[in-house]
Structure formats: C-alpha cells, structure tokens
Amino acid sequence: MGERSPSGYDPRAFPAFAVTVDLVVFTVRDREVHVLTVRRAEEPFAGRLALPGGFVHVDEDLEAAALRELTEETGLDLVPGHLEQLATYGAPGRDPRMRVVSVAHLALIPDPPAPVAGGDAAVAAWHPVPRLLGRPARLAFDHSRILRDGLERARSKLEYTSLATAFCQPEFTIGELRAVYETVWGQRLDPRNFHRKVTGTAGFVEATGRTTTRGGGRPAELYRPGGAALMNPPLLRASS
Amino acid sequence: MGERSPSGYDPRAFPAFAVTVDLVVFTVRDREVHVLTVRRAEEPFAGRLALPGGFVHVDEDLEAAALRELTEETGLDLVPGHLEQLATYGAPGRDPRMRVVSVAHLALIPDPPAPVAGGDAAVAAWHPVPRLLGRPARLAFDHSRILRDGLERARSKLEYTSLATAFCQPEFTIGELRAVYETVWGQRLDPRNFHRKVTGTAGFVEATGRTTTRGGGRPAELYRPGGAALMNPPLLRASS
DNA sequence: GCAAAAGTGTTCTTCGTACACCCATGG
C-alpha cells in the first residue's frame, strides 16, 4: 500500500498512463446521422476508420484538448454546436501498444459544417452511422462501442433537453428541427403536434419574426434556440 | 505534430498522467442522503475530508479499480447496490503535486452497509450531504464539485430508472422505497399515488408474497427489485 | 379505542394523439 488514495504516495511510484480525448462528432445530413471519422495511417488498425482524437497536453484541460483536436484534425469549430463529455474508456487491452485512457466527448454540429478544411482534413470524412455500426466492426480500437454509446446519449438527450437545436443552423424552421428528431430517433413525428409542443415549451425556441420559403410550401417562421437547456415535460419518442 | 491521434507517435513522447478513480458513495440514512468520506492524513489538504479513491493499477479496468478501492478503504462491497461511471475530472491544477486525471464513479448502497470495517475503515465515515456542501468548501481537491455532480446524477436517475431500489434492502416495502425518493429529492410524495405508480410499472418491483410490520401500521407487502432498469413513463418530481 | 401506515376507489384536470381543416407559397 502507500499508494492508496492521493495521500502518502511517492510521485515516482504510480503507473504512468497515456490520456487521450476521442470525439464522437455528429451531424444530420440528408436525413441520416453522420459521424466524423479519420482514416488511420499506421499500425495498429492501419487503413481503418477511427474517431478523431489525440493526446491531452500537459497543461491542458480535457475539454480544451477535445476542441483543439477537433480543429487540428478537421478544421471544424463548435460555434454553433455543442460539446460535452461522454464517458471514459480505459480497459487495459484497448490499445495494444500501451495503457491508454481515453476521455470520449460528444459533439453536435449543424450541417454543412464548412467543408472540412485545414489540418488533417484530407483524411477526415463524414460517414452515415447505421452503415458504420453494422457487423463486422469497422472502426479501430473500441471506437464502435464509443460511437454506439454516443449515439444512445444523443438520442436520449433529445428527449429532455433542447439540444436538437445544436444540429440546426443559427436560424431554423420548426420543420427543420422536426427533421432532426425524426432522423436521430429514426421515427416519424406528427408535424402539427410537434409544432405545438415545441413552440409551447417556454425557452425551447424563440421566434425571430422572419420567415423563409426554403423547403417549399407556405413560408415558415424562423426561430433561434431559446435560453432553456432542459425541457419539462420531455418530448417522448414512441415506446414502440 | 506527430503525436496527433494514436497514429504515428513515439511511445516515449506522450505526457505521463496519473489516473485515479474517485468514488461518490451514497446511502440513505435517517431521511438524509449520506456520502462516504475519508479523512486525509497528508498534505495537500491534510486533515480535510475527501472522497475515497486511489490510483488505477497498470492492468486493471477502471470499474475494477473503483470496486477495489472501495473495499480497501471502507470494507464495503456493492452487492446489493449499484456502481456506474460518473464523469472524469482532469483540470491541470486540480492536484497541486502533479497532473492527475480522476475517473469519478457513483455508487449507491443500502443502509446500514455493514459497519464500515476493514482496510482504512478507521478513517472512513458517513456524512450528511447537505452539510458537506455548505460554504466554505469542506472537501479536498475538487471533490465538492464531484459530489455535487454525483448528487445531481442520482437525483435525475431516480426519475427514469428503477435505481432507487439500490438504496433499499434486498426486500423492502413501498413505503421504504418512497422514503428513498423523498429523501433524495427533498420532496414529499403522495403515498397513494406513489404506490399505484410503482406497482403499476411493469418490472419495477416484484412482490415476494411476504409482509412486514417494521415501521408500524398495517402490515406492508415486501418487494424485490424487478428486472427492468428503465422506467417508462418516468416518475416526475414536482417542477416547483 | 386510537394512532399509524398500507392500500383502493374516484374525480378532476392536464396532456399526448389523431386528424380535419385552412394558409401561403412555388411552379
């Protein structure tokens, strides 16, 4: 003992870990959820797709590392958008070379998120999630698992937060917001009830007064994200 | 560059981190939520209370490390009970001695959880959470923040999962289960509607056929935790 | 008998669901 708890230990006696951040970056494009991937150049898993990510710097916060890696590897930033910690993956064998603990983050951004330029942009690409999750596992390391967890987190957070607006342009129509829900949940929603629910929930969306006719049909009101983060009561997906 | 992403790096070139697990262990006792703490023996924060935790071993999974630390420091185990990852805290200055990334876990156990014997049991103690969270911060490092996050997670998970049973003995009455909710949420619930809701939700609780008169009044049916983890529709706390 | 907690029944209201219907544009 003597290394139990941060008290009474020898600074040179603890095991050294590599700490990385990995990013599950989702966007909604063409009525499909897409995730940002990079192509690995080297072993292990050379040639395979992976989630973007990399080592945390010595004096860098975890979230700052996630933002930096995103910019370096894909040239994207998250304004507008959303970033949150997802979970940490640290099974001993997850990287065959060494002990790596990876703090996975979930990011949501509107599409098109600037045509992925800068940094390693050449190797960064969007992929539709359903195809990527089919057997056999197509992603390097335990990234399929991380992707699956990220998708589940995103799905459930749409229910009780106003997070869906992070997938939308700064100004959006209720129909566009509904398309986000329908895509992420893989489920049709009644346009009329959805409209009432969203506009009736205080702080979810805020009317700009302007309208647009993109998408055809009668001009639609444009909305901004409202101030509220949590939605109560939640928007329920059918239990079917 | 060259260290961006797990591809193409020099194994000796990444920054070395210490990785620890910290535990937010809650129980419900005397109608108050209590958290398990240890008293720090050494600097920094000598004499202050802290969450139990310690370094992850080289060949050890994160969850295994959490379970081991809990046993070593407090002699507790989590059967019955519940353990899940909470979040990871890695701000550069959070430990003044070195760069430590801590994977916090949330654990729930029934009370009385065996009188905290074994290991460093002498320094482990239960404290009521509200008093611990008052200003000024009483906990070492960023443990007040972790505790606050753990409490919030526990509160919200009671809404949409059957997790409250993890605070109960293997067999419990509906009244005892209700006391868990009332304590964690700090809010009274209607006993009659609560009873209907809980027994009417498939898979939440399962009748044993036995009854008990502990707690006085008419004998109450005893229940076991049901198989279901998620609750739909959720049990809502008043928005007030 | 009385207090205390368990459990059931009933009413009211709120809210989700389904769908009829009208509106305002582009082609």
Add this chain to the structure above:
DNA sequence: CCATGGGTGTACGAAGAACACTTTTGC
C-alpha cells in the same frame, strides 16, 4: 390550380394530482 409544407382547432383517451375511504397492525 395544384402540390407542398406551415400552422390552428378539436375531440378522444390515458395518465397525473388530489383526496375520501377502508384495512390491519401495535399500543
């Protein structure tokens, strides 16, 4: 004028909130 999506009104049913009432124990 018609197809397309936007938005409102309304009726029905399920579920939560409030509470009257009965049950079964300990003291």
